[in-house]
Amino acid sequence: MTQLDPASLVEVLRAAGEPTRLRIMALLAHDELAVLELSQILDQSQPRVSRHLKLLTEAGLAERFPDGAWVFYRSARTGDGSAAQRLLQLADLTDPVFVRDLERLETVRAERRAEAEAYFSRNADQWDRLRSLYVCEQDVEAAILETAGPGPYRRIVDLGTGAGRMLTLLGPRAKEGLGLDLSQQMLNLARARLDSANLPQVDVRHGDIFATGLGSGSADLVVVHQVLHYVSEPASAVAEAARLVGQGGKLLVVDFAPHGLERLRQEHQHRRLGFSTEEMTRWVEAEGLALETARALPPASPDGLTVMIWSANRHSASARGAKT
Ligand SMILES: C[S@@+](CC[C@H](N)C(=O)[O-])C[C@H]1O[C@@H](n2cnc3c(N)ncnc32)[C@H](O)[C@@H]1O
Structure with missing residues (x-):
């Protein structure tokens, strides 16, 4: 377990030693959150919340990561559990203040989900046009087929399947395929397809x-194609996807590289403006997978986006042994 020198420990205790900051730490243990969202949950002004976050970040109790013009915060991570996690173990998290904060966090998440679902319901029938706005779909699909490999697969699971494009693309290589999605409108299209x-x-x-x-x-084979940038906890989504991957199996995540098209948040409900290979590596490794490839497909036009295809494998015990 990492131990802190006395000066750092005092700084950590000072930063944590304030009721709102303790509440923020408890919230960040559940979700990565933007300042605006924290201020909604805590019912405090954004500048005030930002000041608290600054102190927590300086003490190593929270991590700040910019995403376009937004800034997100999450619990600081270390290999053996962060100081924030260790301090929270001392807190009675059934206290009504923490419980109410979590209820509000759930409300904020539900609002986000509802907005995204409404967007997909509205746009289900024109999804093919929307999905190709920024990228050359043919190139992306050819690269996905190549990265997936010829199979045959025993079972493909496509998470956030939408209109089922990944299933029609990869399904012929599988004995069995299953797609999951939250939007009934999208699922209706997928069934017809x-x-x-x-x-x-x-x-x-x-x-x-x-x-x-x-x-x-x-x-x-588990596929997560153009879903992560909509969801509130991409790391948890990757964790659930990785959990489904059996020994020798593969996870394919397709999404955008970090970009600055802020308007996609308002116009198309994007929450995150792309992901870095570094964070994807961290997420898959946390679930026991090894990142095998990170392929970048540059945009067809200068104002387009770079699509990334990340593939990660769960090596069987024998293959792991052979590698070392
Ligand atoms: C941009 S579409 C991509 C669909 C499909 N993977 C494709 O590339 O054509 C994102 C899909 O993710 C779905 N989605 C968003 N949040 C989800 C969640 N929490 N669980 C399952 N599906 C979700 C949406 O309903 C939508 O159909």
């Missing part, structure tokens, strides 16, 4: 990427 693609072995159903209800290690 899969019918016309004659893929009876592939099915879709209503499901949440954060709680799929599927068994650990139950798939040999």
Whole structure:
């Protein structure tokens, strides 16, 4: 367990030793949050919340990471549990103040989800046009097929399947396929698509990427294509996706590289403006997978976005042994 020198320990205790900051630490233990969201939950002004966050960050109790013009905060992470986690173990988290904060956090999350769901319901029928606004879909799909490899796969799971494009693309290489999505409108489109693609072995159903209800290690290919930038906790979504990957199986995450198109937040409900390979590596490694490739597909036009294809494997015990 990491130990702190006395001066650092005093700084940590000072930073944590204030009721609002303790509440912020407890909230960040659940979710990465923007200042605006924290100020909504705590019912305090943004400048005030920013001051608290500055102190927590300086003491190493929170991490700040900019994302376009927004700044997100999360619990600082270290290999053996952060000082924030260790301090929170001393707190009675059933205290009504913490409980109320968590209820408000749930309300903020529910609002975000509702906005995103409304967006997908509104746009389901024009999704094919929207999805290709920024990238050359043909190139991306060719690269996905190449990265996935020829298979055959025993079971493909596509999380946030939308209109089922990944399933029609990769389904022919699988004995069985399943897509999950929160939007019924998208799922209706996916069902129609899969019918016309004659893929009876592939099915879709209503499901949440954060709680799929599927068994650990139950798939040999798990795909998360253009979903992460909409969700509130991309790390948790990657963790759930990785959990489904069996020994020798593969996780494919496709999303944007970090970019600055702020307007996508308002116009298209994006929450995060892309992801770095460094954070993707951290997320998959935390779930026992090894990042194998990080492929960048540059945009077709100068104002477009770079698409990233990350693939990560869960090496079987024998392959791991062979590698070392
Ligand atoms: C941009 S679309 C991508 C759809 C598909 N993967 C594709 O690339 O065509 C994002 C999809 O993620 C779904 N989604 C968002 N949050 C989700 C969640 N928590 N669980 C499951 N699906 C989710 C949306 O309903 C939407 O269909």
